[in-house]
Amino acid sequence: MTFELMMFLITAVVALTGGIGMVMFKNTVHSALFLLLNFFAISVLFLLLQSPFLFAIQLTVYAGAIMVLFLFVVMLLGAERIEDTTDKLAGQRWLALVLALILLIQSVAINLITGSNEPPMQELETLALLSDPATLGAELFTTYLLPFQITGIILLVGIVGVVVLNQRVRTAQDKGQIN
Amino acid sequence: MVPISYYIMLSAALFTLGVLGVLIRRNAIVVFMSVELMLNAANLALVAFALQRGGIDGQVLVFFVITVAAAEVAVGLALLVAIFRNKRTADVDEVNQLHG
Numbered sequence: 499m500t501f502e503l504m505m506f507l508i509t510a511v512v513a514l515t516g517g518i519g520m521v522m523f524k525n526t527v528h529s530a531l532f533l534l535l536n537f538f539a540i541s542v543l544f545l546l547l548q549s550p551f552l553f554a555i556q557l558t559v560y561a562g563a564i565m566v567l568f569l570f571v572v573m574l575l576g577a578e579r580i581e582d583t584t585d586k587l588a589g590q591r592w593l594a595l596v597l598a599l600i601l602l603i604q605s606v607a608i609n610l611i612t613g614s615n616e617p618p619m620q621e622l623e624t625l626a627l628l629s630d631p632a633t634l635g636a637e638l639f640t641t642y643l644l645p646f647q648i649t650g651i652i653l654l655v656g657i658v659g660v661v662v663l664n665q666r667v668r669t670a671q672d673k674g675q676i677n
Numbered sequence: 678m679v680p681i682s683y684y685i686m687l688s689a690a691l692f693t694l695g696v697l698g699v700l701i702r703r704n705a706i707v708v709f710m711s712v713e714l715m716l717n718a719a720n721l722a723l724v725a726f727a728l729q730r731g732g733i734d735g736q737v738l739v740f741f742v743i744t745v746a747a748a749e750v751a752v753g754l755a756l757l758v759a760i761f762r763n764k765r766t767a768d769v770d771e772v773n774q775l776h777g
Contacts, residue, residue: 506679510687517694517714526706533710536691540717543687546679547724549736552743559743564713564750571754572706575761586770594700598693605689613682624731637733638740649744656748663755 506546513539526572530565537561551631684725691718705757705767709750716746 516536520529541556587593627633638646691714698711720739727735761767 503679506683510683513687514690514694517691520707520710520714521694521698521702526704529707529710533714536714537717540721543684543721544724547684547728549724549727549739552720552724552736552739555740555743559747560713560717564747567750567754568706568710571758575706575758575767591701594697598697598700601696602689602693605692606686609682609685609689613685628728628731628733628736633733634736634740637737642737642741645741649741652745652748656751659752660755663752663759 502546506543509539509542509546512536513543527569530568530572533568534561534565537565548625548629550629551634681725681729685722688718688722688725691715691721703768703770705760705769705772708769709753709757713746713750716742 513536516532516534516539519532520536523529523532537556537560541553541561544550544553544556695711695713695715695718698714699708702708702711720742723735723739723742727733727739757767760772764771766772
C-alpha cells in the first residue's frame with residue numbers, strides 16, 4: 499500500500515464520518531461542526547488530486563466564510579435546540595433510507611462497470627501544469643472570462659438580495675414608538 | 678497514484694449522505710447543510726475527472742461552483758432568518774403556505 503493510498507483512505511474515512519455525523523446528530527451546532535470536518539477532509543482530497551489552489555479556496559470560502567455564516571445563523575435563531583417533529587408522511591424515514599441505498603448502489607455499480615481502475619498516468623509536466631494556480635488563473639481570464647464576470651454579478655445580486663430580504667419595513671406603529 | 682474510481686465512489690457515498698439528510702431531517706438549516714454536502718461531493722468528482730483527463734477545465738468549474746454556492750448560502754440563510762422572524766420556526770413542514 500502506497501503512502502498516497504493510505505492518505506486517501508484515512509481522509510475518506512474522515513469525510514464519511516463528517517457526513518454521517520452531520521445527518522445523525524440532533525443538535526444543529528454539532529451538525530455544523532461535523533460538516534466543517536467534512537469540508538477539511540475534502541480540501542485534503544483536493545490536495546491529493548493535485549489542485550492546491552482549490553485546497554486554499556475550499557478552506558477559506560467553505561470552511562471559513564460559509565461555516566461561519568451557518569454557525570452565526572444557528573446561534574442567532576437559537577435553532578440548536580429545535581427538535582425534529584414527526585414526519586407528516588407515514589414511513590418517510592424508511593422510504594428515504596431505501597431510496598438512498600438504491601441511489602448509492604446504482605452509482606457505485608455504474609462506476610464499477612464503466613470506470614477504470616487504472617491510476618491516471620499523467621506526464622510529470624502535465625501534472626506540474628495542472629497543479630499550478632497560474633494555469634487556472636490564465637484559463638479563468640481568457641477562455642472563461644464571460645462566466646467569471648457573470649459570477650461577479652451573481653455575487654452582487656446575492657448581496658442586494660440579502661439586504662432586501664432582511665429589511666424591516668417600518669410600519670406606522672413603529673414610527674409612533676420611535677417618536 | 679490512487680485510481681480515479683476510488684474518488685468517484687467516495688463522491689457517490691457523500692452525495693448519498695446529502696440526499697439522506699435532505700430526506701430525513703426536518704430542520705431547514707440541516708437540510709441546507711446537506712445541500713452543501715452534495716455540492717462538495719460533486720466538486721470532488723469534478724476535480725478527480727479533471728486529473729484523469731489532464732485538463733484544467735474541471736478545476737475552473739469547481740471554482741465557479743464554490744462562488745455560486747457562497748452566494749446561494751447567503752441568500753438562503755437570509756430567507757431562513759426572514760421565515761424564522763415571521764413564523765418562529767425552522768421546520769420545513771411548517772412553511773407550507775404562500776401568503777404571510
